[in-house]
Amino acid sequence: MIPKAKWLNKIRWDEQGLVPVIAQEVGSNDVLMFAWMNRDALARTVEIGQAVYWSRSRKKLWHKGEESGHFQQVHEIRLDCDEDVILLKVEQIDGLACHTGRHSCFYQKLEAQDNEPDWAAVDPVLKNPDDIYK
Amino acid sequence: MIPKAKWLNKIRWDEQGLVPVIAQEVGSNDVLMFAWMNRDALARTVEIGQAVYWSRSRKKLWHKGEESGHFQQVHEIRLDCDEDVILLKVEQIDGLACHTGRHSCFYQKLEAQDNEPDWAAVDPVLKNPDDIYK
Numbered sequence: 001m002i003p004k005a006k007w008l009n010k011i012r013w014d015e016q017g018l019v020p021v022i023a024q025e026v027g028s029n030d031v032l033m034f035a036w037m038n039r040d041a042l043a044r045t046v047e048i049g050q051a052v053y054w055s056r057s058r059k060k061l062w063h064k065g066e067e068s069g070h071f072q073q074v075h076e077i078r079l080d081c082d083e084d085v086i087l088l089k090v091e092q093i094d095g096l097a098c099h100t101g102r103h104s105c106f107y108q109k110l111e112a113q114d115n116e117p118d119w120a121a122v123d124p125v126l127k128n129p130d131d132i133y134k
Numbered sequence: 135m136i137p138k139a140k141w142l143n144k145i146r147w148d149e150q151g152l153v154p155v156i157a158q159e160v161g162s163n164d165v166l167m168f169a170w171m172n173r174d175a176l177a178r179t180v181e182i183g184q185a186v187y188w189s190r191s192r193k194k195l196w197h198k199g200e201e202s203g204h205f206q207q208v209h210e211i212r213l214d215c216d217e218d219v220i221l222l223k224v225e226q227i228d229g230l231a232c233h234t235g236r237h238s239c240f241y242q243k244l245e246a247q248d249n250e251p252d253w254a255a256v257d258p259v260l261k262n263p264d265d266i267y268k
Binding site: 005006007010020022024028029030031033034046076077078079080081082083085087098099100102105106107108109110116117118119 | 139140141144154156158162163164165167168180210211212213214215216217219221232233234236239240241242243244250251252253
């Protein structure tokens with residue numbers, strides 16, 4: 001894999017050299033999570049066929065599932081019209097994308113509460129995080 | 135709508151006061167587009183029930199559809215585990231989210247081309263952009 005390849009150059013990397021990435025589950029089409037990639041992460045993702053992100057907090061490549069075993073098998077990679085956002089279509093191993101043990105990271109829903117809306121966790125925890133990260 | 139409301143404070147706005155937003159179509163679950171919101175945009179979205187984004191290029195609120203008529207009726211608003219990404223579930227008026235006249239902005243797919251992968255536009259233009267923006 002050549003990190004300076006033409007297909008990587010087509011992407012409009014931001015000033016930090018990153019691009020936002022949406023991971024969507026093949027079949028259900030559920031949006032599982034959102035993360036970031038740099039050139040190396042995307043090149044590595046294509047190379048191994050599993051999602052590799054750039055962890056902005058840890059400042060290093062993050063092979064999703066490396067600790068949890070919840071890898072993402074990449075079926076398709078899409079780019080948007082502005083060429084600055086990636087959509088990954090993935091098979092989510094064990095169906096668990098979220099570190100909270102939920103299927104998707106987007107489990108909080110804005111609901112009407114009395115006069116003011118508020119966020120409510122509406123999706124179930126499918127696996128105890130203590131059993132995921134041992 | 136109170137822009138300083140508790141539910142807005144729960145969101146971890148970035149250093150520019152923005153949050154990434156994924157728009158997903160109700161029913162098909164297709165990912166339509168990706169954009170950004172600030173507090174005012176999200177408060178306004180909830181108020182009118184249609185997606186209002188923050189245009190980073192024009193530096194102003196952008197009521198999606200204001201020029202094209204392709205409004206997004208908001209059915210559900212979700213927040214991720216890190217509280218820094220929004221997922222909007224929307225009904226896309228006319229089924230056209232992309233300014234190119236396509237259903238979704240993610241119409242470019244990474245495909246194997248000879249030795250090197252490259253991006254190919256794989257989804258059809260459903261309406262001529264000249265007929266959208268008159």
